[in-house]
Amino acid sequence: MKNKKFKEIISVAILTVLIVSTLAAAFFTNRAKPYSESFLAMGTTFSTEVYGRNGKEVAALLKSMVTDVDLNLLSRTSTASKISELGRNKSAELPNEIIELIKTVQEISADSGGAVDITVGEITDLWQIGTSEAAIPDKAEIQKALSAVDYRKLKISGNTVTVGNGQTVDLGAVGKGYACDAAAKILSEHNAKACVFSAGGSILLYGKNPADELWQVAIRDPRGSASDVFAVFKTEAGFVSTSGDYERFFEKDGKSYHHIIDPKSGYPADSGIISVTVIADSGAVSDALSTACFVLGYEKSLPLLEKYNAQAIFVTKDKTVLATDEIRNKTELTNSDYHFAG
Numbered sequence: 001m002k003n004k005k006f007k008e009i010i011s012v013a014i015l016t017v018l019i020v021s022t023l024a025a026a027f028f029t030n031r032a033k034p035y036s037e038s039f040l041a042m043g044t045t046f047s048t049e050v051y052g053r054n055g056k057e058v059a060a061l062l063k064s065m066v067t068d069v070d071l072n073l074l075s076r077t078s079t080a081s082k083i084s085e086l087g088r089n090k091s092a093e094l095p096n097e098i099i100e101l102i103k104t105v106q107e108i109s110a111d112s113g114g115a116v117d118i119t120v121g122e123i124t125d126l127w128q129i130g131t132s133e134a135a136i137p138d139k140a141e142i143q144k145a146l147s148a149v150d151y152r153k154l155k156i157s158g159n160t161v162t163v164g165n166g167q168t169v170d171l172g173a174v175g176k177g178y179a180c181d182a183a184a185k186i187l188s189e190h191n192a193k194a195c196v197f198s199a200g201g202s203i204l205l206y207g208k209n210p211a212d213e214l215w216q217v218a219i220r221d222p223r224g225s226a227s228d229v230f231a232v233f234k235t236e237a238g239f240v241s242t243s244g245d246y247e248r249f250f251e252k253d254g255k256s257y258h259h260i261i262d263p264k265s266g267y268p269a270d271s272g273i274i275s276v277t278v279i280a281d282s283g284a285v286s287d288a289l290s291t292a293c294f295v296l297g298y299e300k301s302l303p304l305l306e307k308y309n310a311q312a313i314f315v316t317k318d319k320t321v322l323a324t325d326e327i328r329n330k331t332e333l334t335n336s337d338y339h340f341a342g
């Protein structure tokens, strides 16, 4: 009993330390010490904690995988990347794993009525949210860009992807989740024992928590600072992604404009949700679903979550928390400003 309480106190202390550098952070009471490192890529902070004797070696492989995925595959700014080649030539031959990624998102686009749509690039280019150039575009510009947004016009034939007229592909909604999938593959190939791989708002919890307990994940308070948490939930190994309106935004005339776009309107999504965390058994799926659920709102997301066997925790503007059944029982609200619905 005494021992258990001691453990819990340690947990909280570790959580407080970890969440300083991550958006949704995982923590644990550990016996073995992991090999830990952090680095910047894809416009965010990555951190890896790898357990087992080969922790350092595996962490180095994870880091070089992320650099490679960023520079050579998904980046829209690196001219060497496959996605920028697709931008220039409107058609490109992509490696199998990126074809699989795009097919997965295309399916979720179809299942969500286009709430997540990787052809939203012309719109995200107009807004430039997250850069110093961020500004409200003219309505006419938005209308023009919107006419190019439609995931159904992007064609895949074998390994060749061809975009529709005027389309630009933006894999920002799924890149970090994809990196979590690629990390899981490396960890399994190298027989890693356990790992927390954190890629901005997406996390891979691999293997068993070395303390033989469930992993505990803290979710950032969407209205607090980067180190504030509003809830903690327990989960087995898997993938967790959070989409929130606080992550990238700018303010103009007292109004806030965030980076998750409703592909129907071309404006920041306004479903009443300010943060949604999705737990799924693939990183690409958890990341694509978190964006889709943010756009759809709670009610409309439920069939989508069910189809992908995923769980989710939503937060509304008035700090009401709505969660799917399974995860609701494993979630504790740690900030009294927040309350469960009902």
Ligand code: ADP
Binding pocket: 115, 116, 117, 118, 120, 124, 170, 171, 172, 173, 174, 176, 200, 201, 202, 242, 243, 244, 247, 248, 259, 260, 261, 262, 263, 287, 290, 291, 295
């Ligand atoms: P983050 O990348 O901050 O973790 P998300 O996973 O929700 O958050 O992805 C948001 C990013 O995806 C945006 O920065 C933009 O590049 C792109 N994006 C925005 N809205 C959509 C959308 N509806 N569908 C697909 N991609 C989107």
Ligand code: MG
Binding pocket: 173, 174, 241, 242, 243, 286, 287, 288, 289, 290, 291
């Ligand atoms: Mg996402």
